[in-house]
Amino acid sequence: xxxxxxxxxxxxxxxxxxxxxxxxxxxxxxxxxxxxxxxxxxxxxxxxxxxxxxxxxxxxxxxxxxxxxxxxxxxxxxxxxxxxxxxxxxxxxxxxxxxxxxxxxxxxxxxxxxxxxxxxxxxxxxxxxxxxxxxxxxxxxxxxxxxxxxxxxxxxxxxxxxxxxxxxxxxxxxxxxxxxxxxxxxxxxxxxxxxxxxxxxxxxxxxxxxxxxxxxxxxxxxxxxxxxxxxxxxxxxxxxxxxxxxxxxxxxxxxxxxxxxxxxxxxxxxxxxxxxxxxxxxxxxxxxxxxxxxxxxxxxxxxxxxxxxxxxxxxxxxxxxxxxxxxxxxxxxxxxxxxxxxxxxxxxxxxxxxxxxxxxxxxxxxxxxxxxxxxxxxxxxxxxxxxxxxxxxxxxxxxxxxxxxxxx
Numbered sequence: 001x002x003x004x005x006x007x008x009x010x011x012x013x014x015x016x017x018x019x020x021x022x023x024x025x026x027x028x029x030x031x032x033x034x035x036x037x038x039x040x041x042x043x044x045x046x047x048x049x050x051x052x053x054x055x056x057x058x059x060x061x062x063x064x065x066x067x068x069x070x071x072x073x074x075x076x077x078x079x080x081x082x083x084x085x086x087x088x089x090x091x092x093x094x095x096x097x098x099x100x101x102x103x104x105x106x107x108x109x110x111x112x113x114x115x116x117x118x119x120x121x122x123x124x125x126x127x128x129x130x131x132x133x134x135x136x137x138x139x140x141x142x143x144x145x146x147x148x149x150x151x152x153x154x155x156x157x158x159x160x161x162x163x164x165x166x167x168x169x170x171x172x173x174x175x176x177x178x179x180x181x182x183x184x185x186x187x188x189x190x191x192x193x194x195x196x197x198x199x200x201x202x203x204x205x206x207x208x209x210x211x212x213x214x215x216x217x218x219x220x221x222x223x224x225x226x227x228x229x230x231x232x233x234x235x236x237x238x239x240x241x242x243x244x245x246x247x248x249x250x251x252x253x254x255x256x257x258x259x260x261x262x263x264x265x266x267x268x269x270x271x272x273x274x275x276x277x278x279x280x281x282x283x284x285x286x287x288x289x290x291x292x293x294x295x296x297x298x299x300x301x302x303x304x305x306x307x308x309x310x311x312x313x314x315x316x317x318x319x320x321x322x323x324x325x326x327x328x329x330x331x332x333x334x335x336x337x338x339x340x341x342x343x344x345x346x347x348x349x350x351x352x353x354x355x356x357x358x359x360x361x362x363x364x365x366x367x368x369x370x371x372x373x374x375x376x377x378x379x380x381x382x383x384x385x386x387x388x389x390x391x392x393x394x395x396x397x398x399x400x401x402x403x404x405x406x407x408x
Contacts, residue, residue, distance in 0.1 A: 003050050006109030007059040008101045009033075009066060014059075016041060017105035018048065019113060028102055038069045052076070058108045060086060062122060071124060079112060080122045084327055086111070123293040128266055133288040135259040139281060140331065142252040146172050149248065153180075153241040160226035160234045161186050166218045172249055175204045177242040184239040185231060190220055259284050268292075271382050274389040275375075276350055277343030285335045290383055300380035308333035309373035340372035349395055350375075 001020065008015040012033055018026040027044060031037035045055060057070060058079040070078055090107050112119070125133070150172045157164045157171075163186055168176035179200065183189040192200075197216050206212075226234075263269060263284035272283040289307075290297075297303040304310040308328030314321040343350045350371060357367035382389055 001048075001050055001054060003045070003048060003055050004109045004112040005045075005055055005057045006105040006107065006112065007057065007066070008104040008108065009059050009061060009064055010101070013037070014041075014066065015101040015105040016044075017102070017109045018044065019106070019109040021113065023110060023113060025106065025109075028105070033065070038066065042073065056112045056116065058112045060108070062124075076121075078122045079116075079119050081108060081111065081119070089115075120295060120298070123296070125291045125293070128262065129288070129292050132259065132262045132266065132284055133291075135255060135262060136281075136285045136288040137331075139252060139255050139259060139285075140334075142248055142255060146245065146248050146252065149241060149245045153238060153245065156234050156238045156241065160230050161238065162223050163189065163219055163221065166221070167215045172245065174246060174249060175201065175206045177246050177249070178204050180242040181239055181246075184235040184242075186223070186226075187231075192219070256281060263287065268383075268386070270388045271379075271386065274391075275339075275343075275379065276347035276389070276391065277339055277341070277345065279342065282335065282339050282342065286339065286379065289329070289332050289335060290379075294384060297380065300377050303380050304373055304376050306332060307336045307372070307376055309336055309369055309376055336372045336376060337368060340368050340375060343375060344368070344371060347391065349391070349398065 003026065004019045004021075006017045006019070010033070014031050014033060014037070016027075016029050016031060018028070020026055026048065029040070029044060031040050045052075052073055052075045055075060056077040056079070057075055058081055059066070060081055060083045061067075062080045067078070086104060086108055089111055090104065093103075093107065093110075124130075153171055154165065161184075164171075164176070164180060168179070170176060179189075182200070183192070194213075194216050197219065198212050201212060201215075260280055266284075266287060268287060272278055272287050275283060275286070278286060290303075297306070301310065305325065306329050308325045308330070310325060312323045312325050314323065340350075344354045345351075353374065354367055354371055357370055358364070362370070378389070378394070381387075
């Protein structure tokens with residue numbers, strides 16, 4: 001007997017619905033997010049007299065201890081359903097839009113029963129891939145924190161210390177933060193001699209020596225002076241921001257080193273290593289998003305939709321509308337967008353393609369999205385065939401498939 005189990009999860013408890021092949025509810029229950037709750041779920045299955053191989057389980061997240069329990073108990077058919085998909089399917093059964101956890105569990109179970117042929121069973125990635133995924137998330141988290149703190153620090157410096165913004169092009173560098181921590185008051189920094197200034201830069205490993213004279217001149221430029229009370233208020237805050245920001249920068253540096261060590265051990269490293277614009281971070285980030293399961297994305301269009309690089313087309317009668325795709329993996333969209341930006345800088349054919357888009361009066365953001373869409377199509381083919389990117393081969397194939405320009 002086939003049994004479908006729909007689970008509406010939460011941090012504290014889970015609503016569970018058991019359904020048979022005819023669509024009848026066998027049992028509904030609530031289990032705590034604890035060992036006793038998981039054992040209660042197992043006991044309910046055993047009472048029904050079905051083995052894990054006869055059970056199809058669906059829930060809305062793979063980031064839950066419940067998943068670990070299901071894998072440990074050898075449940076072979078586990079489906080991770082996007083919450084938006086569950087929400088849209090709920091409208092098939094009720095039009096009111098009412099929300100109920102028990103009903104959501106029932107909707108998930110019925111979706112497994114009726115639409116299982118259109119769904120792909122979840123396959124966990126290898127331990128190494130999951131470690132890479134966790135490390136990529138950590139780097140992105142640290143990047144957001146650094147950007148947030150840098151923006152706050154910049155807003156403070158604009159108010160009372162504009163020289164800092166001219167001297168150091170980046171506030172999120174150890175040298176600039178050390179300088180601000182040592183000289184949070186503009187007047188103190190202005191009293192430095194050139195020898196003292198260069199000695200500080202040398203001690204903090206500032207490598208652009210050709211810029212030192214210009215930086216010192218900017219330090220002594222005639223800037224508008226903030227009121228002493230303003231300096232007294234903001235200087236301690238700027239120093240505190242510098243102290244808080246430095247550990248995040250150091251943590252990100254170490255996280256990137258650890259990420260590279262993990263990435264170099266992965267068997268798919270050759271697929272991502274030579275991608276145009278994919279550097280030390282973007283290459284493992286792309287690997288983390290695609291994972292190991294080659295059936296996870298049945299075609300490139302699914303991959304592009306999840307990454308948000310392809311638009312949505314709406315047709316009705318003679319009308320046709322193309323809209324920006326908002327429902328996607330936002331983190332994946334960010335990674336692919338950054339990849340496209342770097343590829344435009346480094347790859348000749350990508351630069352040409354991007355410039356052609358701009359010549360057609362397509363905006364920069366939309367042009368970058370189209371570049372990302374093209375790059376993802378290439379990556380999908382390489383991922384499926386386990387081949388490395390060869391720009392020379394790609395340019396040859398592009399030349400063979402190029403269509404002549406229409407005659408004037």
